[in-house]
Amino acid sequence: MPHVLRVAVPPDVAALPPHTGHGRMWSRVLGELRGRVKLEVRSPGRGLRRRPDVWLADGHRELPDVRERLVVQVHEAPPSDPAVRADITPEFLDLLDRCVAAAVERADMVITGSAFAAGELRAVYGLGAERLQVAHHGVDTSVFRPGGRSPIAQPYVLFVGVLHPRKGIAALREAMARLTAAGRPHVLAVVGSPPRDRADAGALVEQAVAGLPGGLVALQDLDDAALAEVYAGADAFCLPSLAEGFGLTALEAMACGAPVVAANRAALPEVVGDAGVLVEPTAEGVAAGLARVLDDGALAARLREAGPARAAEFSWRRTADAWLEALGRVTAR
Secondary structure, eight states: OOOOOEEEEOHHHHTOOTTSHHHHHHHHHHHHHBTTBEEEEOOTTSSOSSOOSEEEEETTSOOOOOSSEEEEEOOOOOOOOHHHHTTSOHHHHHHHHHHHHHHHHHOSEEEESOHHHHHHHHHHHOOOGGGEEEOOOOOOTTTSOSOSOOSOOSOEEEEEEEOOGGGTHHHHHHHHHHHHHTTOOOEEEEEEEOOTTOTTHHHHHHHHHSOOTTOEEEEOSOOHHHHHHHHHHOSEEEEOOSOOSSOHHHHHHHHTTOOEEEESSTTHHHHHTTSEEEEOSSHHHHHHHHHHHHHOHHHHHHHHHHHHHHHTTOOHHHHHHHHHHHHHHHHTO
């Protein structure tokens, strides 16, 4: 019989909550790997009747102390952009740098979600191609798809993501104020969560959902089906983020047929391709991009068609295929 790869995963990684982007990636990929490998959730050194061929771990957490080969997933290197670094606390930057540096040093193979993120890991840590695997994240198009009924009655522009300054929510709010002043009737809809690395997280949330001249709708605790309906009902989805290792919410929005306006930064052009409008992540740039989509019905219709087609190229099975390739490269050595 052919050997079935035995892959061990630490319990804290397997238990990451699937409602977060990071947790969604892990839960979906591990689900895809089950049945293709012998997947075991276990702590190092406990109950090891038979040792695994390889460990699979998260490069942003404490790594398991194991003697077997180790593959880690690293979402992104610490940002090099001074404007982005200025919005992240020094303590969190130090933690991120220490975790990723340790992961890169110890791992036999590093998996990351985009070619952009891979380039950053090469630039910052000198990581060679022989220890690096790009595996784009995916989207479940049986859930994230056009259709449904949004709970928001007014025409709206949508933002989904962590309410961190680097996500560009301030530029988006200013852009929406400009659009309102120009007579466009759209409200801003925000589905956001507080940043975990900021002591002023509460104030950032309050700033993000404070009233705008054209109106604002803040939504919380949406399951995936409800979130998909909110995506699908948007006249535009906007992610003017300064730093993204991938850009999962932009992919989900495209899958639901929402016209996407995204920053021409980091991994977002790689994910959006020509199925969205790429802009400078300033209030002026965002306002101009949104105005194009909201005023040009033909453009909006093209993006509503192009988005799901683009998103179909990013499945969780393809993500798992790339992870499995990385595991195979390590164990074949």
